[in-house]
Amino acid sequence: MAAARDAGLTPAAAVDAAAPHDSASSGFASAPAAQADSLERGIVAARWLGWRRRGLVVLALLGCVGLFTLLRMLSASPHIDAAWRSNASGELVLDSAGDPALRAHLGQTLAGVVLADGSLLPPEVLLARRSPRWVVDDTLRQQQLAYGSAYAGALREGAVRLKFAQARVPIEARTVPRGYAGLGSVFWLMTALALVFYLTGAVVVLVQPDERNLLFGLTAVAQTTHLLLIGLDTLPGFDFPARMASLDLWLRVSCDIVTGAASVHALSVFPRRLPHQGPIALASWAVGIAFIVTVAFNPVPGLWWWTQGLQLSYFAAGWLLLVWSYRLTPHPMAIVMRRLSLAVFGILLLLTLSVALSQGNSDLQRFAAGPGSLIWYVFQASALMLVPFLSRSQHVMREFTLLAGISAVATSLDLLFVAVMPMSQFTSHTLALFLALGLYAGARQWMLNLLMGSNMLTTERMFEGLYRTAREIETSAGDHTEHFARLLGDLFEPLELGHATRSAPATRVVGDGSTMLVPLPRLPGVADDLQPRGSLVLRFARRGRSMFTREDARLTDRVLEQLVRAVAFDRAVEQGRNEERARIAQDLHDDIGARLLTLMYKAQSPEMEDYLRHTLQDLKTLTRGLAASSHLLSHTGAEWKADIAQRLDAAHCELDWSFDFDRDVNLSVVQWSALTRMLRELINNVIVHARAGRASVSARYHRGRFTLRVSDDGAGRRPETWAHGLGLGGIRKRVKLLGGEVHWRENDTRGIRCEIEVPELGERG
Template sequence: MTERPAVPGDSSFDNTPLEPALGGELPVQRPGWRRQLLVLLAVAGVLGILALARWLAAIPSLDIVLLPTVSGPPTVLSTSIPALEPMVGRAPIVLRNADGRELQVDEMLTERSPRWQVDDTMRAQLIARQEALAAVLEGREVFVEFRNGIEVPVPARPRGYGGLGLLFWPLAGLALAVALVGAFVVLARPQGRNLLYLTVVLCQAATLLIIAVGSMRGLGLPAGFATLEPIARMALDLATGAAVLHAFTLHPRPLPHRLVIAAAGWLPVLLLPALAHAGGLQQVWWWTQGTMLAQGAAALATISWSYRLEPNPFSAVLRRLGFIAVGAFALVTLGMAAAAGTPGPPGTIAAAGSLIWTLFLSSLLLLVPFLSRSRLALRELAMLAGIGTIAISLDLLFVAIFSLGQLTSLTLAVLLALGAYTVSRQWILNQTIGAEVLTTERSFEQLYRVARELQKQPARYSTLVAELLRDLFEPLEVLRLERDSPRASVVGGGAALIVPVRGARGGSRPLSLVLRFARRGQRLFSRDDARLAERVVEQLRRAVAYDQAVERGRNEERLRIAQDLHDDIGARLLTLMYQSPTPEMEDYIRHTLLDLKTLTRGLAAAEHRLSHAAAEWKADLTQRLTAAQVQLGWSVEYDRDVRLTVVQWSAITRVIRELVTNALYHGHATRVDVQVMLAGARLTLAVSDDGDGRDPQSWAHGLGMGGVRKRVKLLAGEVRWRENTPRGIVCEVLVPDFQAPEEDA
């Protein structure tokens, strides 16, 4: 993971979804006209569906629902025609109109989708049967002939809106919703890859409308529908695979040789439907399914290549969704192939398999633009559609391979699918969406650790916030933007999270952090992540504000104490000095006044520069040692002039004074050497003398040595005494991690 500033023209933002949010060149469209255009498209779509429904309602039909049987012709399951109600449960043999056109009734009339007929001969017969049925229904009256010569005349009437069936309106509504989502994506960001997404959703919307037309109640479809349906759906399915492959070459990043890969995906779309329409293509179903599986495999390879070039979490999620979609399609294909030619109910279930697969793919397409948002309903819809696809495919396999009864196979398939859904639901959601809930315990631990660091180093606010966000979300990259953002937001479809970081001090420059590729590129950022980041930053800001308020209170109290000492104790000492009976007492009180002056000056100042503090220490020691006729050796080295807090200044000042006092009054030294060195974060203090002290290990720990140890421990350091050469004592203080406040940015 790296952290670096985002600069204009940074190559990492070229052609990425982050450009608009981070000030790139792509324009952000105004919402007004987009909303109006989307409303107009929605109104146009509704009017188009109503026009289609009106046209279909005017087409003649027979309201007869046929029930396929394992052997023999289908029987009448239900009807709203009064003349045929006594014939429910019987099998019609022939349909005949007044013009002499007739059609033999068989199980092919119960199948509406030639596209999913595996055998070419069966497909041609099905198309011929449906076209012949449309021709028979063109007459004003249709005669339905049953066994034993029973013939029932039935008027051929328009099916009406009630004859459209229960599935027509939901499928048409879903088709409109899918198309509007594609239009919304393009209007929100008019880019080439979004036009490809629009192509995919329009193909699926058209497929749903075709399925809706084929799902109408009773017998009778528009003339020419059965002929055009397989070619149209074949072209739509192949175009879907080609557009997905093409989109993966552009998003989330453009790939090398993308034009060649895209051309290879679009070539079958141009060739196969034309050959199938001209009759020059045998095994049409196998060519279609095989080409789509090849397109799916190529798309998976392409998105995996994209992820290897750049571990974008969007690539990872698309790859997971792609594996699920291709796997489900392969399972449906296998089930359809196994059930090919099976008479009766299995054929009906096989026809339903294409509907369930289309619903599954449509739900995935609706989910893709909202991967980074909490759209639980869409995720559950995709899950249920996928489970339905698996259940139907297993049912077909059980019937075709194991020769199980229809009820047995269906029950077993549903139980297996529901069991798999129950056991693996959460795991599948985590793998497909890449969501991983951050535990409260983990978040609290990280927040507590950073809050403790902020108490010591409030100036490192932005750096510590970045470290906390790294620990929580594990991004591959953290960028710094010197601009403010109104709130935390997810950009790039979940590839990045922008978090405003307002400085701990009022004068800090505006700053936002951009976290790219959560969990090392394995998952997308979500709205929940944005809310969590905002709360974390707000809690840290409050912690800093609280610490600052406490520190202000401390400063005010120190100022009050310093003022009281100066005004009260200082005045009394000054009076005593003038009234002292001896020169020695006067000199002692004068030194006490100097010590008090140093103490009150330290209490009054919140922070001290190391250079200023060193000058005060030297001046104080020079005065004391000169009066005692003792030489002073002074050495101060530092690589940066840091600021010392009151605690640090007070501790070092008292340690130096105590050590020098010991050298004077206990060691009777004639020379004292003081060395102070700050190298990086390592602080070293050494006080040596040439006095009478020996064998420091045998010393009793009195108040002086105890005070030195206590103050050094307060600095998180260690202290040790040793004999000097040739005589005297050396005291060394080492603080390996001297935490001094940093300069304001």
């Protein structure tokens, strides 16, 4: 679709260009040619799937090999076979040990680790999380890196000297390989999550290896690396793999910057390619790569501040690009991703403020670098992984992202409360938990609506559209495509709605949720040459504020299915009505007509014979009208004139008749019956109640609008005071049945005139 837009094609033309060739459009093709064409398409499809399947297998194997290599390295890394816990004072206490030399000191407090040069490594360093990425102070970060390097060197020696507060001399603890069982359950969970994100990125890249998907794959690799590094932080004990200690800080900073730069680059080409996209992408990568190289070779003063500021700048720039993109083209993906990026920016800003305000509190620093950063990275990764599936039914992914976001907010609020307000950690935990739960309960649906766009479709509105469309199809002739288009346009309010001549195999959502293709269904009881053909192309739902989803496609199928059923039911009901009318007309003709004819021949006076003759004529008109399924407007007008002239002549009332129409249309039985009975009732009022000497009847049909005016010079006055009995009430009901309006007014001289207007009469072509 993007290529079609670049080429200047309409949505319908784009679908025609991309739609698969069907047999209906090539009726003159021979069977062997059609089979060869089908075979060729099958070979192309097999090749298209073949190399992608092989590529996915290769990438999956590479990921598994890399993960297995990491697991082998971790399982072979030296480890003190002991479990530690923190007491109420924040000191490390030996809880259990597999080393016999340590079992004698169970329950004792660790004073530190004696290094090779005799210096004592304090337990506060061991309590700190391994990664220095979230340490704000540069001095503390360098000190933690130095201590970590020294402790890693002690582990490589095969023995670590531990100094307990209750012991006079250090205890030498032997190191053993950690093994797979010593990696911990949280590490396995983070590893599985990282593998899922890696494979998701691989699938997205292989489905369509274009620029934006390659950038998404790069972001997926960065988030996978983040999750693996977080998994290393969760290893039991305070041992950290020596090979990773020197790379941890640089890897985390690089992944953060790569994620930001790739996001800006991707948002400059999607949902639409922005003007000056090249310089924008080049600038984002130039700044990011320069910062990564600087961190790799030189210590950067204020590293944490620079990293956080650069991350926030990337997210803010991405939000501005989405605002610009939506102004140029109101793509629903732009507004959805704008809301998502705003949520990510807000949570990162809140976490940054919380960590910055917690300086000087070692407990808060450990919490921020541990659980705080873990929850943030899980939320960021899940939010990024959510983007390819926004237009699909991925409820679990959306809920997981929402929960991760609420957890990140709760963690940031907890840090903020402890850092700013004089309250205990238990109080801050409880308050942050209740606020987060309240935020989740109160804002869950609102946040999902922000992500997906609020759905304004209601049951009442849907059934109203179904009923109206079924009536339009029933009363109209010709192509019914416009009726389907009007129904779907009212339901989804697209910015663009077009018609493609080739039919899609099924209703589906394309273009990342911007477009929905709807094949037109066959209608029962409609000739083949009048059946709607092709597909409807809907783009930019809710006036560009929402995306089409798979739920919308399923809803569309159900709505069209119900519409076809409603049309079939209406046609069956109408057929039953016609049969019943024909039966009644036949009974009236055979029974009542025969009796009236007998009475006419036996009439004892000319007046009675004339009255019965006119009654027979009225009965003939009535039965013919009931038996016919439709009536030409010109024939109906002639019948009206003959009937009215005869009745007014008998009442010694003159008639002024005027009938004008621009097109001779067929009236349905309902329309013919309603108009005939209304006109007879109005003429009856002229004769009986007005006692007029002249009546004027003017009928006009122009562009589908029918206007009827009946005027007299009788004694009628002040029609607004009339009591509407069966006669006038029946006229109002019949006019309402036809969808028109009726008014009675006084003439300028004398008498009353009745004006009836029906906006749509007859079959619409």
